[in-house]
Structures are given as structure tokens and as C-alpha cells.
Amino acid sequence: MNSGTGTTITNHILDQQSASAGATGAFTHLLNEIVMAAKIISSEVNKAGLVDILGSTGRRNVQGETVKKLDEFSNGLMVDRLYRSGHVAMLASEEDADPIEPPRGCTLGEYIVLFDPLDGSSNIDANVSIGTIFSILKRRTTGPECDLSDFLQPGTEQVAAGYVLYGSSTMLVYSTGNGVSGFTLDPSVGEFLLSHPDIQVPERGKIVSANMGYWDYWSEELKSYFRYLRTKTDDKAVYSLRYIGSMVADIHRTLLYGGVFLYPADSKDPKKPWGKLRLLYECNPMGYLMEQAGGAASTGQGRVLEVDPSDLHQRVPFIGGSAQDVAEAVDFLSGKRSQ
Numbered sequence: 001m002n003s004g005t006g007t008t009i010t011n012h013i014l015d016q017q018s019a020s021a022g023a024t025g026a027f028t029h030l031l032n033e034i035v036m037a038a039k040i041i042s043s044e045v046n047k048a049g050l051v052d053i054l055g056s057t058g059r060r061n062v063q064g065e066t067v068k069k070l071d072e073f074s075n076g077l078m079v080d081r082l083y084r085s086g087h088v089a090m091l092a093s094e095e096d097a098d099p100i101e102p103p104r105g106c107t108l109g110e111y112i113v114l115f116d117p118l119d120g121s122s123n124i125d126a127n128v129s130i131g132t133i134f135s136i137l138k139r140r141t142t143g144p145e146c147d148l149s150d151f152l153q154p155g156t157e158q159v160a161a162g163y164v165l166y167g168s169s170t171m172l173v174y175s176t177g178n179g180v181s182g183f184t185l186d187p188s189v190g191e192f193l194l195s196h197p198d199i200q201v202p203e204r205g206k207i208v209s210a211n212m213g214y215w216d217y218w219s220e221e222l223k224s225y226f227r228y229l230r231t232k233t234d235d236k237a238v239y240s241l242r243y244i245g246s247m248v249a250d251i252h253r254t255l256l257y258g259g260v261f262l263y264p265a266d267s268k269d270p271k272k273p274w275g276k277l278r279l280l281y282e283c284n285p286m287g288y289l290m291e292q293a294g295g296a297a298s299t300g301q302g303r304v305l306e307v308d309p310s311d312l313h314q315r316v317p318f319i320g321g322s323a324q325d326v327a328e329a330v331d332f333l334s335g336k337r338s339q
């Protein structure tokens, strides 16, 4: 990557805009605010250990300001930047039980953004990669105020989705429905530069990623799938296990190397047999990226993107990755195959 000649994310967003008939620039402006938020969060994540903003709120930093936890900081920043764009109708975040009201007098637009400002934040203290995830929809209703139905749209309606990975370098990966592009932040110039054009998930991988600590709570069908993965056959290798426990990092690796990432349904809490990950701001955006990169994402019952949402914070099982791996996992889970 050469910072002097590389394509910046701003150029890339503008190129996409000019390729799309009837584009007004509103969407471009919105994405640029997400890019700005990503740069600021990245800078805070990088110095988190130094300025001690990992722990509880209520502390004071050297300037005497109250120190916020990193996830609260990221949430507030996303809300401010997105509403500031003037193109958002309303926002919802993993951090807030209800949709977030716009500030008084704020200019509103036609886009709905759902986001997880800092996913995997329980990993921060150990310096493990974490990320921001976003999903963008168009508002459905036309009245003076949005209602919940504007948020409860299936993932097929997303006009864009992406994530920012705060890892050994900071990357922003996004799609507006024309494939998936990845950008790496060059800290020396403060720009995201195109480093991974047109990401394609390999058709089949050799890595499986799931929290195997929950084995005893898994269905026999799921256990059977794992037994199959650890057995070498003529047409497949023994699968390696990789699980970071930070969805953005696990999905990023799966996009690049292929294989399958699962957060399946389990019986840890028999009253909540649907896994942990949230449909609207975790599974839908990641499912959209997987499909845009030639992979697949399923709940085990059907496409993640076709789930008709009923609740803002709804959870669904998630199986995403290489198309062949996901199809095989679904066959095992439905009992069509077993081992």
C-alpha cells in the first residue's frame, strides 16, 4: 500500500456515488461521518491503556474531565457524528434500549442507521481486537416521526453495511451492494486507503470458529457437524479451530481466509434458545458482507437477511462464511446429514 498513490476511502465513496444514478450525495456524507467516527474511536482505542479509559465511569483524566468507558464514548460519538450529517432519520444502538431521539432542531434525512459502537468490548482489557458494526436502511414511514417499523426491516433492505476493526491496524470494510472493499488506516496521514479491493470469501475454507465451551449445551446435530469437521476425508481437510470471541475479528478472518463462523442456538438458557448475536446490528450487516463477498449467512433455518424482525434487539443463531461450509453446516443442523 502506497499512501502517496493509494485510493482513499473518500475517493472510493465518491466514485460509488457517481456510478449510482440519482445519487444526491446524502449517502456519501453519511458514510463520511462513519469514517470520521472510526478514526476517532481508533485513536481512543489505541491509547486506552495509557489514559486508563477501560474501567468504570466516574474517574477524572488529567484535564479534570470525567473519563468515560470506551464503549460509552464510542456510542456517544457515533450518535453525534451521524445526526450531525443531517441525513439520518433516526438511530438505534446496541447500547440503548430504544431508538435514539434526534437532538432538538437537528436536520433530519431519510436514512436509518443501526450500530454496535464497540462490539466485543469485554476483550478491551486484554488488548484483543474489537470493532464497530453498522447497518444502513432507508426510512419506510413518511410521517413527522419514525416508528419502530423503520428499524424492523429485513436485512435484504440494507443499502450499506460494514465494520471497523481495531486490530494490529485499523481497517474499515464496507459494501453498498457492489461487492466488499477493505481499507486500512494509515496513521501517518490519518487516511483509510484501499488495501483489500473486491474481497471474495473462498468457496470453502479450513477453519471453524465457535465457542466450543458451550459443547454440552449444543444439539446432537451441531455436535455431529463438529465431529465431521475434525475428520479428514478425501475431499476435505481436518478443520482448524480459531475463536477470538470478538465478532468483528472472527468475521474479518472468515471473509479473508474462508471457513465458517458460528454463534449457534444453544440450551445454556432454555428460555432463550437463539444464541447471543443481535439480528439488526450484528447478524444482518455481517450477513450482507458475507453475501456481497460471495459467501453465505444462515440462521440454520434460512438466510439471515430474510428474517422478518420483530424486536430491535432480537437475537438469532448465526452461521456465516464460505458458501460450501455454510451449506454443509445447515445440512447437518437440519438432520439431512450426520456423522
Ligand code: AHM
Pocket: 094, 116, 118, 119, 120, 121, 122, 211, 245, 246, 247, 248, 263, 276
Ligand atoms: P457484545 O456485543 O456484548 O460485545 O457481545 C458480542 C460478542 C461478539 O463479538 C462475540 O462473537 C460474542 O460476543 C462472544 O460471545 P461468547 O463469549 O459467548 O463466545
Ligand code: MG
Pocket: 094, 116, 118, 119, 120, 282
Ligand atoms: Mg455486540
